[in-house]
Amino acid sequence: MTGKLSAPPDRAHKTAPAQPEDKPKRGARAVDLRIYRAVFNAVMSQRLPPGTRLAEAELCELYQVSRTTVRRALLRLAHDHILELRPNRGAVVASPAPAEAREVFAARRLLERQIVPAVMRNATPADLTRLRQSIAAEHQACHAGDRANWIRLSGEFHLILAELAGNRVLLGFMTELVTRCSLIIALYDSPGSPMCENDEHQRLVSLIEQGLQDEATDLMERHLLKIEARLRLAERTQKLDLAQALSGQDLP
Amino acid sequence: MTGKLSAPPDRAHKTAPAQPEDKPKRGARAVDLRIYRAVFNAVMSQRLPPGTRLAEAELCELYQVSRTTVRRALLRLAHDHILELRPNRGAVVASPAPAEAREVFAARRLLERQIVPAVMRNATPADLTRLRQSIAAEHQACHAGDRANWIRLSGEFHLILAELAGNRVLLGFMTELVTRCSLIIALYDSPGSPMCENDEHQRLVSLIEQGLQDEATDLMERHLLKIEARLRLAERTQKLDLAQALSGQDLP
DNA sequence: GCGCGGAAACTTGTATACGAATCCTGCCCG
DNA sequence: CGGGCAGGATTCGTATACAAGTTTCCGCGC
Known part of the structure; x- marks a missing residue:
């Protein structure tokens, strides 16, 4: 620790x-x-x-x-x-249930979709540098195979974005959402999924730098959807889950 | 109590x-x-x-x-x-400072702007009835001159909307925001401002019922901006505030 | 052998006790 | 006469003690 x-x-x-x-x-x-x-x-x-x-x-x-x-x-x-x-x-x-996990992600998409344009209104070149530094740290953890730190740093990138939107209340909400998402990812991510994402953070910063607002917002949305899609969030009730889990064991 | x-x-x-x-x-x-x-x-x-x-x-x-x-x-x-x-x-x-008050309102606008379309996707006729009942209660408090209850009920209308959006995480955020807004309104509302609003809630429900998404979203945005505009949120530091407040008394 | 009380052990919820920091008052000194 | 400092009183922060609830496990009856 x-x-x-x-x-x-x-x-x-x-x-x-x-x-x-x-x-x-x-x-x-x-x-x-x-x-x-x-x-x-x-x-x-x-x-x-x-x-x-x-x-x-x-x-x-x-x-x-x-x-x-x-x-x-x-x-x-x-x-x-x-x-x-x-x-x-x-x-x-x-241990958030799948339904709760979906709601957390949905809320996060809703907020981040609007954070992107806010960042584009406010961000200075220095801010973009900060974002790129965060991405670098993230890649480093990724290549070092440090999964726990990667999840954390990956969330931190989004928090910097939220900070650049210039609204502390929003930043507070995003902090809570990113935290909960990290927990959910740790819970539900498919074990075999590749850890490194394909530089979507990098591309997002580029789009922001170029002032392509719609494209940036769109990429953010797809980025979050992709993360959620990777999760094993089968919408089964606790009961069915149990029945299914035991179905292979009761005939020795 | x-x-x-x-x-x-x-x-x-x-x-x-x-x-x-x-x-x-x-x-x-x-x-x-x-x-x-x-x-x-x-x-x-x-x-x-x-x-x-x-x-x-x-x-x-x-x-x-x-x-x-x-x-x-x-x-x-x-x-x-x-x-x-x-x-x-x-x-x-x-006692939230004016800057903080603005941020709370900005965050609220950002969320509610997106809640309107979500409600339109989910709401049933029964839900619309619930909204209208809430409005009725609000008007009643308004005409009874019960300012404290009016502020509360007025916030409750927005919370029902958030609930109808079907996302409990979002509802939690909105609960916090509405609470803080109520506190801010109680703090900064101009004393002489008319208590009853001009049935914007009513019109909003109508637009939702008619499926006019853009108009409804627009009305919500203007509604919130109007509320904020009514507040006395002069952006002065605490020091200037004091100096100004005393400026009329030191020459007897 | 199996299920069902029941008591003991343990864990949490609430109240109280004590040490530490702050606030207030009055006194001393410039 | 005003500012600063010291002492007392008050209030907060932490630890401990006791009460109430929960879990566990053992023994009893079926």
Whole structure:
């Protein structure tokens, strides 16, 4: 853990856009931030698979803090749809159903479709450079075979775009959506699918640079649809799923 | 208080779309829900003006619960941008700056622009009836001079629309946006502005019914812009604001 | 042998206690 | 007379203690 560039969203009860926050300010809030990030990264890297139960006492011992602190971190994680909190029964890693996954992707398409033109109105050459740097980092992780980091960096590219749209509220929504999408991808991506995408991010930046708004918007839409299409989101109910899964085993 | 139809968002760590929740299930979670709603309604009705400090001990005594419970409610309120939590300095009612207000409205326009066509794809006649009923309730509050309820019901109409779009994620975002807009309107609306709008909701439903997509989308956009335009969102810094406010008093 | 209580162990929910930071007041000094 | 500093009071942040709910497992009856 402790990937130094990991970027779990720090929003929530913060109006200011950004803060240094490099070193723990007073050793106060940094603690539950640490728990938040650790769980966040673990879930995203699939070290904590969906459905995993997170007992409070365990985390207490791991991080040497009281249950009060752990609880706050869990509450935030639940609010961001990374965990699910079941009353009196503890927290488990979220496992969004296919229907929910589709809705998350649909919402994301709806937002990003409109972010592209906003970026084109606002972006400076320096911003485009930033986007290209992000793409470079992404490719690097891709070629290194670091799947977890690739998923994260790939999401980060979209977050930079959202930031360039110049609306912090929108950026907050996109942060939540990208996070949830990453979780869904980690959950449902077909195992054998090729990790590297075919430079759609690169092409998108080019289209933005050239001012081709309709083409850029279109590419964004197709890009997101393609990602969703790769997922194994068979729309079966939990019951059928179970029946199907057992159908090959009951005759020895 | 205890307006029986008040609808503070219950989302967050809940995957299920809706629950009865009429009576307190076990007296357990209902308590901090009660605090949440009470503060929510009080802020929206401007009984708690922006900047008001909410001491934890006060709420503890009012609701006869421990600080633990109050704290959780405050955390949720802060996450929904109704309060602002300042470390070691307590919670205050949020007072979004003009710049933030603009961003909230911009984000809302962006989403609702796309919600209209989605509604037109999904809505049944029964849904349109629901919308018209909501409008009726809104007009009633309007004519009764109940400004606080009118703001709330007026927002509820938009939430029904979001619900009819058939995407729960989107509905969650819209819930947050409508809430924040209500707070902003309560903050910045010009005092003398007429409370009743000129039946734009009614016309919107008609256009949706007739299948005139472009016209409906356009009306929605203009509707939201009109609301924003009515606000007193002078882009002045806090300092200038103060200087201006005192300029009429220092020469007796 | 199988299913069904029931009690113990464990986990979560809530309240309370204590340490730390902030705010307020009054005093001292320039 | 005004500004700054120190001490007390208040309020927040964290840890701990106790109560209530859930899970587990064992023993009993069928």
